[in-house]
Amino acid sequence: MTCGFLKFVVGQFAPVLAGLALHFVPVAFYLIPIHGVAPFKMKTRVQASFINVSPGAMFLCTAAQKQGTRYRPTALDRETKREVILEMHRLETLSRIAMIVIAVIAVVAALSQVESLLAPVVLALVVGIVLSPISDAWEKRGLSPVWGALTSLVISLMIAVLLVLVIQPVVSELMRQAPKVMDDMRSTIIHMRHMFQGIQDASKEVSDAITPATDGAKDGGGNGDKSAVPDAKDLVMLAPSIIAQALIYVGALFFFQLSRGEIYNWIAKHLAEPSSRGATAARLRKAETRVSRYFLTITVVNGGLGLAVGVAMQLIGLPNAPLWGLVAFLINYILYLGPAALIIALGFAGVATFDGVRVILPPLIYIVLNATEAQFVTPAAIGRQMRLNPLLVFLSLTFGIWLWGPLGGIVAIPLLLWALVLTNSLPDPKSEPEQKLEAD
Structure with missing residues (x-):
C-alpha cells in the first residue's frame, strides 16, 4: 500500500520536481563551487552549471522526458547560455594570447642559446639575399649557378676583411689617445669652472668624478692598455670558435646562393595553400629583389657620404681622414645607432687632435653631412615609400x-625590410603610378 502510494506521488510530481530542479541548479552553483574549484566570478558558476550538468540534473531531465513533458528554456536560460558562449570565446582568446607569448619567449631563449650556430647562418642568408643580383646575372648569361655563388662568397669575404682592416687601426688609435682625451676633458672642465663661478659646486662634483679615472690612467696606463687589448692567449682560445663560425658562414652562403630557387619552391610548397603556391614563390623572389635593390641604392648613397666625410676631415686636418670616411661608409648601414657611435668617436678624435x-x-661636420643624406639624398634615391x-x-x-651583439645589429635591418616586403607592408614603387590612376 505504501509503495503504491509513493509510486503515485512520484509519477504525478516528477515533472514538476524536474522543472524546479533545473531552475534552481544555477542558483545552487552560485553557492557551491563546481568540482571543488572556486570560480573567479560569481557569474561563472551560473555559466558553468549549463556546461557541467550534474548526474542529478541529468536524472531529472530524463524523468521529465519519461512523463511525456518537455523542458522549455526560459529567456533567462537563453541569456545565460549566450553569456556562456561569450565567456568561452573570451577565454579562448586569452589562451591563444598566452600561447603566443609563451612561444615568443621560447623562441627568443632558443635563439640566444644557439647563437654560435644560428647567427652565422642568418648572416649568410641576409648576405645571400643582398647579393642575389650577382647570381642572377651569371645565370642570365647561361653560366652555372656555382659561379654566382663563388662570386658572392668572395665579395662578402673581401668586405669582411676590409672591415677588420679599417676598424682595427681606428680603435687602436682611440685607445692610445684615451689618456690624453681624459686629460683634455679634465682641463676643459676646470676651465669652465673658472669661467662660471656660479656653478662651482656642480663643476667640482664633475671634476672629482673624473680625476680618479684620469689618475688611474696616468699611473697604470700601460696596464690598462694591456688589459683592454686581447693578448695571444685570448686569441688562441677564441680561434676555434671564430674558425667554426666562419666555416658555417661560408658553407651556408655558398649553398644558399646555389639553391635559392629550390628553397623558395620548397617553402611555397610546404607553407602555403595549394592554390597560392605559385604566388608565394613569386612573392619570395619579389621580396629578395626589392631588398637587394634597396641595399644597392643605399650602398651608393653611403659611398657618397663616406667620400664627403673623408674630404671634410682632410680639410680640417683630422689625422687618418680616409679611414674616417671609410668608417662612415660602413657604419651607415646600421641606422641611427651607427651614426650615433661615429659621432661619439669623432668627438673623442676631435678632443685628442684639436684645442679650443x-x-x-669633426662631430659637427659629420652631423650636418649625415642629416643632409638622411633627409634629402636617401629619400630622393629610394623613394619615400x-x-x-x-x-x-x-x-x-x-x-x-x-x-x-653587433652581428644582430647588422642583420636586423635586412630582416626587417625583407619581412615588410614579404607581407606587402611596403608599397611597390612600380605599382604606385597605377594606384594613383585608379584613384583618379
Whole structure:
C-alpha cells in the first residue's frame, strides 16, 4: 500500500520536481563551487552549471522526458547560455594570447642559446639575399649557378676583411689617445669652472668624478692598455670558435646562393595553400629583389657620404681622414645607432687632435653631412615609400644587438625590410603610378 502510494506521488510530481530542479541548479552553483574549484566570478558558476550538468540534473531531465513533458528554456536560460558562449570565446582568446607569448619567449631563449650556430647562418642568408643580383646575372648569361655563388662568397669575404682592416687601426688609435682625451676633458672642465663661478659646486662634483679615472690612467696606463687589448692567449682560445663560425658562414652562403630557387619552391610548397603556391614563390623572389635593390641604392648613397666625410676631415686636418670616411661608409648601414657611435668617436678624435672650439668640428661636420643624406639624398634615391618606420628600425636594432651583439645589429635591418616586403607592408614603387590612376 505504501509503495503504491509513493509510486503515485512520484509519477504525478516528477515533472514538476524536474522543472524546479533545473531552475534552481544555477542558483545552487552560485553557492557551491563546481568540482571543488572556486570560480573567479560569481557569474561563472551560473555559466558553468549549463556546461557541467550534474548526474542529478541529468536524472531529472530524463524523468521529465519519461512523463511525456518537455523542458522549455526560459529567456533567462537563453541569456545565460549566450553569456556562456561569450565567456568561452573570451577565454579562448586569452589562451591563444598566452600561447603566443609563451612561444615568443621560447623562441627568443632558443635563439640566444644557439647563437654560435644560428647567427652565422642568418648572416649568410641576409648576405645571400643582398647579393642575389650577382647570381642572377651569371645565370642570365647561361653560366652555372656555382659561379654566382663563388662570386658572392668572395665579395662578402673581401668586405669582411676590409672591415677588420679599417676598424682595427681606428680603435687602436682611440685607445692610445684615451689618456690624453681624459686629460683634455679634465682641463676643459676646470676651465669652465673658472669661467662660471656660479656653478662651482656642480663643476667640482664633475671634476672629482673624473680625476680618479684620469689618475688611474696616468699611473697604470700601460696596464690598462694591456688589459683592454686581447693578448695571444685570448686569441688562441677564441680561434676555434671564430674558425667554426666562419666555416658555417661560408658553407651556408655558398649553398644558399646555389639553391635559392629550390628553397623558395620548397617553402611555397610546404607553407602555403595549394592554390597560392605559385604566388608565394613569386612573392619570395619579389621580396629578395626589392631588398637587394634597396641595399644597392643605399650602398651608393653611403659611398657618397663616406667620400664627403673623408674630404671634410682632410680639410680640417683630422689625422687618418680616409679611414674616417671609410668608417662612415660602413657604419651607415646600421641606422641611427651607427651614426650615433661615429659621432661619439669623432668627438673623442676631435678632443685628442684639436684645442679650443675646433674640438667640436669633426662631430659637427659629420652631423650636418649625415642629416643632409638622411633627409634629402636617401629619400630622393629610394623613394619615400621605401622609408622604414623609425620606431620599427630602432626596436629591431635594439633587439638584434641585445640578442646577438653587433652581428644582430647588422642583420636586423635586412630582416626587417625583407619581412615588410614579404607581407606587402611596403608599397611597390612600380605599382604606385597605377594606384594613383585608379584613384583618379
